[in-house]
Amino acid sequence: MPRSILLSQFFLPLSAVSLGRFVISLDDPHQDFHNPTSNASPNFTEKLQTQYNSINHSAKHQNVASQLTTFLSSSFSKRLKASIRITADQAKTYYLTNAGQWFRDAIKAQDTRDWIDRTIDEGEEIYVVVAYHTLVNARIIEQLGGQTSAGGNLAIPVSAALTASGVVVPFNVGDPELSGFCGRIEDEQKQFMAPGEQIYAVQYRKVRWSWFARNKVDKMTLSKKAWWERYDLPRKLLGESDDSIEVELEDEIKLEGDYDECTIEPGEVFVSEV
Template sequence: MPAQIHPSISQRLLARDAIKLGRFVLNTDQPHQDYFDPPLESPPETTESEQIDLVEVRQDDAKAQAAASLDPIADVSRSKHDQGQVAIATAKSAIYQLSNSRNWFRAALQEQKTRDWFERAILEGSEIYLIVGYQAVHDAQLSKEQSVSKGNAAILRAPIAAALAMAGVVLNFGLSVDPEISRSASKSHVAGESHVALGEQISAVQYRKVRFKWYSSRNLDKAQLEKGSWWKMQWDFRGQESGVNDVVEPQLSDDESE
């Protein structure tokens, strides 16, 4: 299980009711859209860790560069550098985590409504995540700064020496007569803001990604299907042979990137 809590997307705070422990979501960018809360009678077991005088600084740094060579005529390159920084300061915050997330996951899969929701997500090609933790801040001071710089560079060469040689002209001195013209340009943009987020809001969310193992019902009997968290898909994939890879077993990954 990942030890750290991942910053909420777009370096922004989320409303308190946008997050719920034990909830399945399809999009970590928008966890309050297209989610599913398992219809279990007992609420999930949770742990809480309070913090005071919290100050956090998060920084994202992305660089990209592309180059094209039209040798021996010209070289062209483009670069882009995105850098963002978010600072959060609050006198009171807390981290909430789902206890025994695997047990909650297995219990949720026993519900037919959960399986139906999973099947629709699978058929739509969506990824599924389980919310296992979040960080809440109270009356936090939020400061953001974003900078973007772009650059272009070009080098143009005039192969005069090669052209003279083809024409039979021999140069007796060692210096090159090929001129080279270079040009570069860059521009940057910096934006920032600072404000106080009143009340309790979510500054970070922790997910565990759901992955799937597939089996063929031809090789399984009814007793095996009734054991554990396997089940036979109600809907077949178009063009798929009957009885092949039609049994799914969802599992929680230990790493969100898996």
């Protein structure tokens, strides 16, 4: 089942990622990528949901929106070591329509084949962006307790973390508000705005490739493959008989490290790095 990966830098502007893009990093789809050339832009399907608020997550009335924002809030809280709540006006998902056919058409272009060949030779994995998820006018509310220890407040400054990504997102930082006081414990809230539509998660399919000898495969089998011939002199000098490469998309992506996983609804699985 395809899984959507929460971005390590929290948000990217809508212009930073495009459907059908070939990338080498699950965390940084805006770096070291290739956009296949095509006579037409990739078709996409859009799904819209509203009232994304992590407050509404009671066990009896949990819906897709509250499940997601609860998961996002938990992920932010763990990474920032602070209590975070996320709300948004809307959430959208953009799906690449007929991703398999788009891929087969894309690799017909010589520049795309050259990029795949070069990336394979460099030992990198290749992924294709088949969907991405966005929040519209997201609000990130940080709850700070006034308790201190010998080392001071242990929370990471949210404003610094949110603006530390490779692509700058224009956050509007509100004035801190004193929301409560009890004895010697103060609770303070800071609210950060991510105006407009921001990408928070990306779904990929992996490009699987394999070598084969073209003269050992019949024409009918070749007609069903997505393949091309490699004129690879070093391989020929080593006596390698495999002269062609086959590529295809697969859903399973092996993730390294520790991850939290949340199934929002059938077919929608989100993964966050711990």
